[in-house]
Amino acid sequence: MNIGQASKASGVSAKMIRYYDEIGLVQPSARTDSNYREYGERELNELRFIRRARSLGFSMAEITQLLSLWRDRERPSREVKAIAERHLAGLDARIAEMQAMAETLRHLSRCCAGDDRPDCPILADLTAGSLPSEPKTPSRRRPA
Structure with missing residues (x-):
């Protein structure tokens, strides 16, 4: 074809x-x-x-390895499993990172009044440059 x-x-x-x-x-x-x-x-x-x-x-590198093992009929399955488990560990780490980011954003969103005032804890956090793994409690200042 x-x-x-x-x-x-x-x-x-x-x-x-x-x-x-x-x-x-x-x-x-x-x-x-x-x-x-x-x-x-x-x-x-x-x-x-x-x-x-x-x-x-x-990844392409992992697929290259997996294809090579797939083509080799005398391959030890432990090599295939090792690639899969390393990939799974990477996925788990990325999922944990994304969950931490989501929790930080959830927290910041709850702290933001979302009204007509310019004060915004979300922007304050972004300005401070904190990382998702290091959430901080933003202050909720009221205009005088």
Whole structure:
């Protein structure tokens, strides 16, 4: 099948298929006499593999490692599991960071009167440059 058909069958855009081919992520596909790429079941399986790995947030480097292990039928599964667990730890850390950011913003939003006065704890916090992991209690000054 041609690249358009492979794109439709795999769910990966033709542009990304060309990119993956260019960087060597996928194994080279066969070429026609006029130098067009031809895709078969092997290439489709690799593209689907990549699409799924990307949807789980794996980096290109991790996908390269996973593809290499997937192609190696004598691989130890512990290597695959180690990659997945490192990725999961990274996801957990990012989730914790985002939860801390959300909690800080929730707190600042509760402290802001949201009225016609210019005083705003959210802007005061942004000006102070505090980090989400270091929430501070903004003051609620009243105009005199």
